Amino acid sequence: MSRKEIIAVILFILATVITIAGVVGVEAYRRRELYTVELTARAPEHGNWYPQEITVPLGEEVRILIRNIDTVSHGFALPDFEVAVPEIKAGQVAVVQFVANKSGTFPFLCTVWCAGRHMEMRGELIVE
Amino acid sequence: MKNKIIVMLSLGGLFILLILAGLPSPASAHHSPACLITRAKDSPKLPSPTSAQAPEEKLFEIKARNFVFTPNVIQVNQGDLVRIRLISEDVHHGLYLDGYEIQTSALPGQEGTLTFVANKTGRFTFRCSVTCGEFHPYMVGYLVVEPNSPFFIYVFLTIALALANLAFVVLRRS
Amino acid sequence: MSEDKLFGLIDLNFRFELTKFKLVRALCKSRWLPLLLILFNLFIFVIILLAGLFGGYSAGNYNFGIMMVWILWWVLLILMLVPGFARMWCLMCPFPIFSDWAQRGKLFEVRQGKLGGLNLKWPKRLSSMWVLNLAFLATTFFSGFFTVRPFATFILLGIIILVAFLTGLVFQKRTFCLYLCPVSGFQGLYSQFATAEVRRKDPEICKKHTPKTCFVGNEKGYGCPWLRTPFDFAKNTYCGLCLECFKTCPHDNMALNLRPPGVDLLVDTKREPRGLDEAYKAFIMLGIAIVFYLAFQGPWGVIKDMVRATTLEGYLGYITFHTVFNLLIIPGIFFLFAYLSKLFSGNKEVPLKKIFTNFSYTLVPLGLGVWIGFSLGIILPNGSYLLHILSDPFAWGWNLFGTAHFPWTPVLTHLLGYLQGATLIVFYLFSIAYGFRSSRQTYPDLPQARRGWIPMLGLLTLITTAFLWLFMG
Numbered sequence: 125m126s127r128k129e130i131i132a133v134i135l136f137i138l139a140t141v142i143t144i145a146g147v148v149g150v151e152a153y154r155r156r157e158l159y160t161v162e163l164t165a166r167a168p169e170h171g172n173w174y175p176q177e178i179t180v181p182l183g184e185e186v187r188i189l190i191r192n193i194d195t196v197s198h199g200f201a202l203p204d205f206e207v208a209v210p211e212i213k214a215g216q217v218a219v220v221q222f223v224a225n226k227s228g229t230f231p232f233l234c235t236v237w238c239a240g241r242h243m244e245m246r247g248e249l250i251v252e
Numbered sequence: 253m254k255n256k257i258i259v260m261l262s263l264g265g266l267f268i269l270l271i272l273a274g275l276p277s278p279a280s281a282h283h284s285p286a287c288l289i290t291r292a293k294d295s296p297k298l299p300s301p302t303s304a305q306a307p308e309e310k311l312f313e314i315k316a317r318n319f320v321f322t323p324n325v326i327q328v329n330q331g332d333l334v335r336i337r338l339i340s341e342d343v344h345h346g347l348y349l350d351g352y353e354i355q356t357s358a359l360p361g362q363e364g365t366l367t368f369v370a371n372k373t374g375r376f377t378f379r380c381s382v383t384c385g386e387f388h389p390y391m392v393g394y395l396v397v398e399p400n401s402p403f404f405i406y407v408f409l410t411i412a413l414a415l416a417n418l419a420f421v422v423l424r425r426s
Numbered sequence: 427m428s429e430d431k432l433f434g435l436i437d438l439n440f441r442f443e444l445t446k447f448k449l450v451r452a453l454c455k456s457r458w459l460p461l462l463l464i465l466f467n468l469f470i471f472v473i474i475l476l477a478g479l480f481g482g483y484s485a486g487n488y489n490f491g492i493m494m495v496w497i498l499w500w501v502l503l504i505l506m507l508v509p510g511f512a513r514m515w516c517l518m519c520p521f522p523i524f525s526d527w528a529q530r531g532k533l534f535e536v537r538q539g540k541l542g543g544l545n546l547k548w549p550k551r552l553s554s555m556w557v558l559n560l561a562f563l564a565t566t567f568f569s570g571f572f573t574v575r576p577f578a579t580f581i582l583l584g585i586i587i588l589v590a591f592l593t594g595l596v597f598q599k600r601t602f603c604l605y606l607c608p609v610s611g612f613q614g615l616y617s618q619f620a621t622a623e624v625r626r627k628d629p630e631i632c633k634k635h636t637p638k639t640c641f642v643g644n645e646k647g648y649g650c651p652w653l654r655t656p657f658d659f660a661k662n663t664y665c666g667l668c669l670e671c672f673k674t675c676p677h678d679n680m681a682l683n684l685r686p687p688g689v690d691l692l693v694d695t696k697r698e699p700r701g702l703d704e705a706y707k708a709f710i711m712l713g714i715a716i717v718f719y720l721a722f723q724g725p726w727g728v729i730k731d732m733v734r735a736t737t738l739e740g741y742l743g744y745i746t747f748h749t750v751f752n753l754l755i756i757p758g759i760f761f762l763f764a765y766l767s768k769l770f771s772g773n774k775e776v777p778l779k780k781i782f783t784n785f786s787y788t789l790v791p792l793g794l795g796v797w798i799g800f801s802l803g804i805i806l807p808n809g810s811y812l813l814h815i816l817s818d819p820f821a822w823g824w825n826l827f828g829t830a831h832f833p834w835t836p837v838l839t840h841l842l843g844y845l846q847g848a849t850l851i852v853f854y855l856f857s858i859a860y861g862f863r864s865s866r867q868t869y870p871d872l873p874q875a876r877r878g879w880i881p882m883l884g885l886l887t888l889i890t891t892a893f894l895w896l897f898m899g
Contacts, residue, residue: 125535132461132534136523139469147476151822170483189823193484195385196343211344214383215488215814217823237360238343320727350807350839375843375898377723379807381834383485386574387734389808393725403898406847407891410854414887417858421876421883 199235346381481576525594558611795853
């Protein structure tokens with residue numbers, strides 16, 4: 125194999141395998157460093173909050189990455205900790221941040237009329 | 253080479269001419285009180301009528317649901333004062349009107365309103381401006397401001413070109 | 427033909443040779459040229475596939491895969507690549523790289539001797555645009571899904587890549603590109619209108635030159651992967667612009683030319699005859715444009731519900747109507763006018779099939795104009811999403827270029843109708859300019875050609891008016 129052939133093969137690998145590994149790797153690292161948990165939002169008809177139960181330890185700072193992977197707008201509210209995002213548009217993300225300073229089970233819910241079963245779009249945060 | 257440039261220029265010129273032919277006079281486009289987003293209560297003054305009919309006030313209740321506006325085509329005359337109430341029957345929808353570049357949005361139980369003077373003639377598309385589901389980019393309706401002169405100018409031009417071609421074909425000797 | 431001038435101004439034989447510039451010639455002869463572009467697009471499409479996979483069923487307008495393929499790629503293809511540079515996309519398309527590599531065993535260097543794989547010949551009976559026509563038509567059945575659902579685009583691209591690879595293992599060279607790829611057919615058809623071409627320079631040099639290295643290949647490059655004969659081909663339709671013939675020609679006799687648009691529409695030689703397959707491609711493209719406009723840029727909810735399959739009956743109705751409309755109704759109307767043309771001309775000898783086929787090529791410029799109009803209606807309202815998805819390709823909250831929060835902003839949509847209408851009329855002009863020439867080629871003498879042209883002129887004017895009504899009325 126000539127030098128040019130080797131360069132071409134390296135470029136091919138860069139464009140495929142390295143790109144895939146790079147994207148997945150960077151995102152995994154970013155998630156671990158920046159967020160406690162990832163929460164995806166979909167209307168109840170298409171999967172609801174996922175996960176619907178989030179468990180966090182007492183007294184620590186919680187950072188939730190909320191990803192709206194739906195085709196309509198959603199909102200997020202966790203009334204007991206006074207955090208809310210009025211509207212997260214489809215395909216967008218939001219980050220909420222608070223200190224889990226009391227233990228118990230607290231509801232979080234969607235605050236935008238997103239579908240017929242909007243009222244069922246709820247989940248629970250468990251602090252223990 | 254020279255000929256090619258001439259053709260390029262004349263084709264380009266024709267293209268621009270066509271666009272200009274359809275445009276309303278530029279003065280009316282920017283300096284009139286048309287491009288207002290107002291609540292239904294404050295009514296902007298009507299401009300001096302430019303069309304034959306006396307301008308009227310027209311109210312449309314547009315219901316948005318499942319990627320469709322109802323009514324999907326609304327017709328007014330040039331100079332009319334148009335009021336639109338946007339009512340959503342499922343999720344958050346919006347309404348953006350091409351040409352007039354104004355928009356509003358509505359949630360279920362919370363309607364949006366739009367008031368403007370239809371001083372530009374032609375057909376304008378209004379589009380949903382809030383992602384409302386997978387077919388959101390295809391959720392459109394038409395506002396037709398009569399007389400739809402751009403359309404007729406273009407059709408006449410097409411027919412004129414056809415006749416010119418016919419004349420050329422018939423008169424051609426070789 | 428020697429002094430034939432388009433609109434009485436441009437000589438149809440006019441050519442401007444781009445390869446007379448040293449840099450262009452060097453680029454065409456470099457083995458890096460298609461390869462680097464292909465590798466770059468491979469990188470882009472790997473991201474598109476990832477975004478399609480991770481995007482799942484999320485909103486298409488905020489998905490990198492959907493936006494890059496159906497907004498950027500499609501619009502670039504229709505607006506610039508095909509009308510300007512023919513099959514320029516085929517030059518840089520990354521999908522066949524896997525089978526090319528498998529056949530050749532090398533990415534950059536030239537393999538000597540037989541290529542790998544089974545190297546079978548594609549059946550002669552299928553060596554036309556018919557499979558492409560049906561493949562493309564079948565693909566459009568699902569356009570209500572893959573233009574809005576990231577995962578559907580992932581599946582579509584996955585199938586294309588897989589079939590391209592498998593076809594390359596079994597059949598010779600670029601059989602997939604020639605006879606199977608869904609987007610190959612319309613690029614081929616509309617490339618006949620393109621303002622660029624690859625052709626040999628001096629026929630005398632080619633005549634004396636044996637063996638024909640452009641066809642069989644040599645140590646500098648492969649014999650035409652698209653199975654053309656670069657030493658004498660005269661039509662853009664199946665030239666993939668892969669530039670191998672620039673590399674294999676020892677006499678530097680290949681040229682990349684600029685030319686008046688549409689001259690291939692008059693080519694009808696024994697090796698590259700006009701055919702019903704290409705005629706049908708022109709009908710299908712026109713029909714799909716109508717159906718797509720009604721469904722995606724029209725305000726009618728009933729059609730949208732059918733296309734996105736809210737009910738099975740509605741969806742089957744759409745598929746049935748779409749198929750019948752494209753394969754029967756449009757060709758039927760055209761056939762009627764071809765028959766009228768024969769009647770008007772008074773000629774009894776010319777076969778109706780010839781009239782039908784010859785005139786169908788006049789739909790090429792008009793069809794391209796219609797598609798440019800349709801594509802303007804996609805890019806102007808939705809182009810601003812591109813800024814978002816470039817910064818946040820996987821909807822993970824990235825912001826690579828700081829444009830992730832750029833709001834949806836329609837661009838120049840106040841001019842949309844005018845732009846669409848004006849494009850249509852300019853391409854209509856080309857259609858009627860070539861239409862009469864086709865009539866001259868069809869009928870033996872001028873009076874017959876004149877009379878036979880009148881019904882076709884009427885039909886083209888009618889189609890243009892109908893589209894003006896769709897775009898502006």
